[in-house]
Amino acid sequence: MVEPTMPAIALLQGLLAASSLLVGSLLGLVWQPRRAVSAAIMAFGSGTLISAIAFEIALPAYQSHGLWPLFFGFFCGGGLFTAATQYIDKLGGFLRHPANRRRFLFRRRQQEAESVLLDLSKIKALRGIPPAEAQAIVGAVEQLQLDADEVLFNEGDEGDWLGMIVDGEADVRVNQRSIAHLGPGEVFGEMALLTGEPRSASLVACSDMTVYRLDRSHFDELLAKSPHLASSLSRVLAQRLRSTNTSRVRAEENLAAWRRQAIDSIELDLSPAEEQSLAASLSAASAPLAIFVGTMLDNIPEAVAIGMTAHSPEVGTAFLLAVFISNLPESLTSSISMRQSGYSVRRVLTLWGSQILLSGLCALGGSLLQAYTPDATVALIQSFSGGAVLAMLASTMMPEAYELGGGMVSLATILGFLTSFSISAAQLD
Template sequence: MITVASAAFFQGILGASSMALGALLAMVWKPGRQVSAAIMAFGSGTLIAALAFEIASKVYQKSNFWVLMAGFLVGGLLFTNLSRYIDEKGGFLRKPAASRRYVVEHYQTRPLSLMECLDSSEVLQTLPEAEKSQLAQLLTPHYAKPGDCLCQEGDPGDYFYFIAVGIADVYKGQTWISRLGAGEIFGEMSLLTNEPRSATVIAATPMELYRLDPQNFSQVLTQSPHLALAISRTLARRLRRTEEVKHEQKPESLIEQVPLWEPLGLSNHWQQENSTLEKLTQHSAPMAILVGTLLDNIPEAMVIGMNANLHSFGSAFLFAVFISNFPEALSSAFGMKQAGISSHRILYLWLGVVFSSGLIAIAGHWLQGSLSDTTVSLTEAVAGGGMLAMLASTMMPEAYELGGSSVSYATIIGFLMGFWISTGGLG
C-alpha cells in the first residue's frame, strides 16, 4: 500500500527527475541559445504562477499577509547569502549565472579606470604618464550595441577611437578585413589625411569606447611625439595585416572568438589570462557544487513534501518544478562539461540531487504533520521566497541573456499554463 510519505518521496523525485534528463541530454547535445532561452523562460513563467497560486495564495488564506511577507523576505535573504557562501567555497560552477557572478566579483571587483585601460593597451601603454594623463582628459566615453556602425566607409573622419571593452569587425566594401579588440585604436587615418573613411567598422559585441574629435586629436598629436610614433606603428601593422588577411574569411560566429564574459566587460582579463576558466575549475569543489545544487532544489522539494497526497501528481507546482529544473540542469551540465568535469561525475551529481530531493520531500511531509499550521505556512513562505530569489538571480536573467526580449512570450505562455493547471484546467 502506498503511504503519503511514499507519495512525497516519489513526487520529490519526479519533480527533480528532469534534472537528470537535462544533464543526460547535455552530454550529447548542445542546445541553441533560443531553445535554451525559451525553455528557461517557459519554466520561469510556470514557476511564478505556481508560487503565486500554490504557495502565496494558500499561505495568505491559512495565515495572513504578515506571515507571507516575513517568510518570503527571510527565504530570499537566506537563499541569496547561502548561495554566495557556497560560491565562495567552490560551488559556483553549478550554474552559468553563478559562474559569471563569481567571475565578476573576483576578476572585476571594480570598473577599470580610463588610465588603467590605457596602461593595458599595447598601442598606448608606452606613452609617458604625462602624455597619457593629457590624453585621458580629452577622451570622451561612447557606448555601442552589437550591429552599431562606428565608422562608415566613404564618410568624413569625425573621431579617433580607443576600445576599452568589446570587439568590432572591419569591412572594406562587403569584404571582412579584420577584428579589433580591447586596447586597440581606429579612425586615426582619415583624421591624419583629411580623406574619407577607408573602411567600415561595426560593433560585434557591446562596446565601451573613448573618442577624440579632430581638434583635440590634432592638439594631442602635436604635443605627444610618443603618440605619433605609436599611431605610425599601428598603421604599419594594420597595412601588413591587411595584406595577410586578403584571403581569410570572417569567422562564422563569435562564440569561439568572444569569451562568454565579453558582454560583462571582462575581455581584458581574459586576454591577459587565457587559463582563467581552467583556474576557476581548479577552485571549484564537487561537494560544494552538490550542496549548492541541493540549495537551489531544497525549497521546492520541501513544498512538494508539505503538500503531498495520493492524488497530487498533476498539481501545478509539481509540473512547474519539473519544467523549470530541466533547462537549469541542461545549461549547468553543459557548462560543467566545458569546464572539464567528467560526464560520469556530472551524471552522478545530478542523480544524487534527484534522490536527495525525494528525501527532502519526505522531510517536508514530516514537518507538515509535526508543526502548527502557522509554522507550516511560514516554512512554505520561506521556501517560496527562496525560489523567487533563485528565479530573479539566475533563471530569468540567463533566459533574457540567451534569448533577448523574445523570452517575454515564452514566460507569458508558461505563466498562463501554470495558472490554467492551478485553477483546475487539467482537473
Template sequence: MTQSSLTAAFIQGILGASSLVLGASLGVFWQQSKSFSAAVMAFGSGTLLSAIAFEITIPVYRESGFLPLLVGFIVGGSLFTGLTQYIDQKGGFLRKLASSRRYLLEHRQEQVSDILNRIAHIEVIQNLPARERQAIAPFLKPVSVQSGEVLCQEGTPGEYFYMIVEGEAEVLKNQKVVNTMGPGEVFGEMSLLTGEPRSATVIARTPMELYQLHQQHFNNVLTWSPHMAWALSRSLARRLQFSTDSRIAVEENLDRWRQQLIDRVELDLLITEDPTTLQGLVKRSAPLAIVIGTLIDNIPESAVIGMNAGEGHFGWSFLLAVFISNFPEALSSASGMKQAGAGKIQILGLWIGVMLLCGFCAIAGYFLQSNTPGLLVAIAQALSGGAILAMLASTMMPEAYELGGSSVVFSTILGFLLGFFISSSHI
C-alpha cells in the first residue's frame, strides 16, 4: 500500500462523482428536457450494465467462482433496497423521479383508502368496480358546512357535484321544500350534465360532511367510469319524479345524456397528478435525506472504483459508467431541492460534500482490497454489483423509459457497447 495508490483511489472516486456537482449546478440554473434526461440515463444504464458484467462479474467469477457472486449480488441488492426505502420514508424520495413516483402513489393510496371508507355508503359509489372507485377518490374534496348554509342556489350556474357523508339537506324549488336528502345521497349533477343553471336550491338542514367534485373532474370521471354515468342516471331519474317536468321530457333527456356519456367512455383509467398534492410532497422532502440517499446510491460504485485502483489498472469503463449515471440523478435532484426551498449555495455545497465522501469511499474500497483475503474481496465486489443492479432496476432504467419511451433502447445499447469496447482492452 503506497501513498500514490491511496491518492489514485481518491482521485478516481472524486472523478466518478464529479458529475454529481456538474449535474447539480445545471439543475440549479437550467430546467432540463425529458428527452435529454432520458437519453443520458439510458446511456448511463447501458455503460453500468457493461461495467458490472466485465469489471465485476467476470473477474470475481474467475478468481472465486459462482458462490461469492450469488451471495454478494443477493445481499447487496437486499441491502440497497432496504436502505433506500428507509431513506425515502425520511424525505429522500425526491432525489429521483422513480422514487418520487413511488412515494406519490403510496401517499395517494393512503388518502384514497380513507376516502373510500367514508364514501362506501354513497348510492352512486356502491356498485362501482374497485378500479373506478380508486380512480375517482383522488378528485374528491372534503367539505364541512353548518346548518342553514346554502350549497346550491336555484338559477345559478353549477360548478360542483356533491356526495353527502353525514347530515341532512332540504331541496327547495320556488322557495318551497320539495325533498329532503340524507347520508348516501348525491346532488348537483343535473346542472353539470346539462350545462343549465341549478334547477333547485339546496340548504343544509343540519351540520353536514360532504365530498365535493369540481365540474372539470366530474366530466373526467364520467369519461373514465361508465358505471358512474349509469348510477347518476338512475339517481337523477328518481329525483326527477319530484319535479313538475313532463315524464316524457325526462325520459328523452335521460336517453340523450346516457348516449353522450357512452360515446365519451375510454377504456383506460388514467390517474393524473394533482399539482397541489405534488407541491405538498415536495415540501415534505428533506434535502439532507436526499443527499444521504444519493450517497447510498454511490457507495457501491465508489467502493468498486477503489478496489479496481488497488488492482493496478485504471477502470475507465466503470468510471465512465458512474460519471454518466450520476449526472442526471444530480440534475433532477437539485431541481427538486430548489423547489423545496433550498438555496443555491446550500444545494451546491451538499453535492460537493457528496463528491468528497465518494472519494473517501473509494479509499475504503482500496483498503478493503489491500488488507482482506481474496474471497472476502470477491464477496464485497459482488455485493457492490448487486447494489448497483438494484439501483438500475428500481430507478434509472424505469425512469429513463418513463421519460423517453422506446427511444431509450438505442441509448442503452450504445452505452453498453461503449462500455464493452473500453473494458475489452484489459479483459
C-alpha cells in the first residue's frame, strides 16, 4: 500500500521543480540577459539533467531489471517525444524556443528557396549558370500567377523587367499580329532590359501562366555581385540558349545534376530583423494551443520522473534540483522569444502558470503509477521518461546553449554534471 502522504509529497515536488518556470518567465519579461549568461545557465542545467538521468533513472532501472527496459524505454520515449514535438512545431509550437524558432524559420526559407530553384531549373537560359551562383537569383525574383488573355506588357512600354516562363504559353504581338509563341523554359523581355530601349512588342498570355519576374534594380545588383553570373546571364539572355547536339537523355541527366547541386549549395541566413518579422507573421496564424501543448510535452516527462522517484528521497533530490535549474533558462529564453513573436504578457504568464499546475499533477500521477504498477512496468515508464527528457535536451537546451555561448558552454555543462553527480553520490553513500 502506498503511504497517504507520498502522493502529496510528489505533488509538492512537482510544483516546486516547475516553479522555476514562472521565475524564469518573469525574469524574461523584464530582463534580457547577456548571451553568455543564458548559455552558461542553460549548459549547467543540461549537465545536471544528464547526470540525474544517468544515476537516478537509468541506474535504478538497470539494477532492477537489466538493460531491456533501458533500451526499449529510452528509444520509445525519445522517438515519441521527437515525433510529437515535430508535429506540434508545424502547428506553431516552434515559437516556444528560440533555437526551435530559428531552425523552423531557416528550414521554411530553405524550402522556399528550393522551390524557386526547382522552378528556375526549367529555364533554359539559366542552366549555363553554376548552381552555386544560381541561388543569388532566388531572392531577386518575384513569382507572378497570370490568367489567360492577361497582358504582361504592351509595345512601347518601358523595359524595366524580364520574365522567365515556368508554366503556360504566351503570344508575342506587334501591331496586334502574332509573330512568335513562347512556352515553358523561355525568357522574354531581356533585350529591352539590356539595351534600355522600349518594348518592341506586346506579350499576351495564351493560358494560365507561372512567370518569375526579375526587375532592373535586382538585375543590376546581380551583375555587380557576381561577375561570373553577370557574364553568363548577359551572354545567355542576349543570345538565347541555342540547342545543342546533346541527347535528350543526357540533357535530362545534366538538368537533374544541376538541380541537386543548386539545392545543395543553398546558404541562407536570417538577420534578427527578418527573423522577428517572419516569426511575428507566423505567430498570427499559429494556434496558441500548439505553444501550450509543445511546452507541456517538454515538461511532462520530467514531472512524471519526479513523481516516480518521490518515494525514495535519497534518490530523487538530485533530479529535483536538476529539473528546477533546467526549467529556469528554458522559460526565460522562451518568454523572450514569445514576446518577440507578439504574445502578450498575460498570455505568457498564463502559459507558464498552467504548466506548473500540470507538472504537479503529472508528478502526482507518476507517484501513483510507481505505487500501483509492477516493478518491471515502473522501470519501463522511468526509462521512457528518461528518453524523452534526453531527447528534449538534445533538441532544445543543448543546441540553444551552444548557439548562444559557443565552446565555452562545455565547462558549464561539465560543472553541472559534476554538481548533480556529487549530490547523487553523497546520497548513495
